[in-house]
Amino acid sequence: MIIPDGRELPKSDQMKLTKEEQSIYDGEQGEVLQKAMEILVALGKIYDAEELVPIRSVQIAGVSYKNLGEAGIEYLEWWVEHNANVQAFSTLNPAGIDLGRWKELGFKEDFSKNQHHIVDLYEKMGIVPTCTCTPYEIGNLPKFGDHLGWSESSAVSFANSYIGARTNREGGPSALAAALVGKTPCYGYHLDDVRKANAVFNVSADISSDADFGALGVLAGRETKKGVPYFKGLPAMRTFNFKQLGASMAASGSVALYHVHGQSPESRAGDMIAEDHEEFDIEGLDEAYEYLNTGGDDVDFVSMGCPHASMEEIMIIANMLKGRKVRSPLWITTSQATSCQATAYGYKDIIEGTGAKLISDTCMVVSPIEDFGYDTVATNSAKGCYYMQSWCNVRTRYGSMRQCIDAALTGRWQK
């Protein structure tokens, strides 16, 4: 292939392509597959992958209009105009609005129109419009050892760490390319050795509230950066504790895989600590709480469900709220599928009877929250604090589910 200034593009010789793959790369099977393959081969070359590996499923990020903008829409339209269709089972990340209730909730019409257009484009490519960052909760549930092409940093961390499936942190475009070809270059976390931990954290800090996992993730993510952390000394964890810890480390560092001694599946299957590793002691979490708490004591808005709330979390929240009235607006974000379940079991009525909202399809990270003019937002998501502080320009209060519910009921943050 010749690029505009006349030189040849690097060849794909480092990677062994099958005849079929080579024919796609050479453009014999059309422009769509060729373009997708070009991204995969470029990644494979960069990371010294020896081959492509078939993938079981794909999670595609890059859905909110807030993040995609017009450039992203044009990019997606190109694929649809050329009849692109995915070959691997694929689900979609959250959108910038509740697709059904956007008007009632005060989202702008222009933004909402663009958002629906984006979801339609993905649907036309054969992707299930799940609009959630927790696909594993609603039917995109891989098994131990499966190769995946997932984006969405918190979902990647969950799939690798909690499930023991194998995926790199794909970007939106590389996940889409993997979905279209049904394969991904075999490097990084697809390989045994790379999955071993190189940062061991001996945790003696008191880990007692659900917020402590997100706070721990802030400190561990900073130290680990791109590596693989291994935690010793953690108490028995619930599923959503794994979700919060992973989401936090994906925001504070770029952690895509971690192990918890005796609890995560790979740490139970064998020794997952690399010979060459660093050791860190975490004796307290104050520094993390200080970083996450930039807001005032008056709380304008409370946001829970980042990553999207599971049935278990929704049940806990409904039980805390039952029969009360909220003073500050409280949004609990989840997938449409989980919201339907919550409706069936009566939790949605309990939650919305208090004045709080159970919102589908979106979350505070990808919705245009800055348009609502809040000063201080309270949340139980460390990841949410990172994005709200910078991208949404609001101050944050961070704490446990209990603290967030109390803030919603009283309008004040209680330490």
Place this chain on the structure above:
Amino acid sequence: MREMSGRLIKNGRAEGEALVSKKPLSFLGGIDPKTGKVIDRESDLYGQSVAGKVLVFPYGKGSTVGSYIILWMKKEGVNPSAIINESSEPIVCVGAIISDIPMVDKIDLSLIENGDHVRVDGEKVIIG
């Protein structure tokens, strides 16, 4: 003048003033795609614009949506003219590929200083 050779990620030629960060950089939430300004409080480039600069940083971090932010910056005309990493990861490298921004990694970043005039030509990085 000093010439270094790295690993080619996105072929092309570009030059400009180096803007060097010692810290991993997030595009989603880290840079405003409409202005090219760094908005991540934790970044040592906080408040500075990456537009037209040869952007030098160890590697990307943060949300995987970052690739589209790079594409958006390109459409707004506030993209860096080239990207140099110590060891790239998929978010930034795919962003560079789909946005057609020349990119090289496996470069010793300690040899590049803020404000240096830097040329990127394929896998070559020429300083001064």
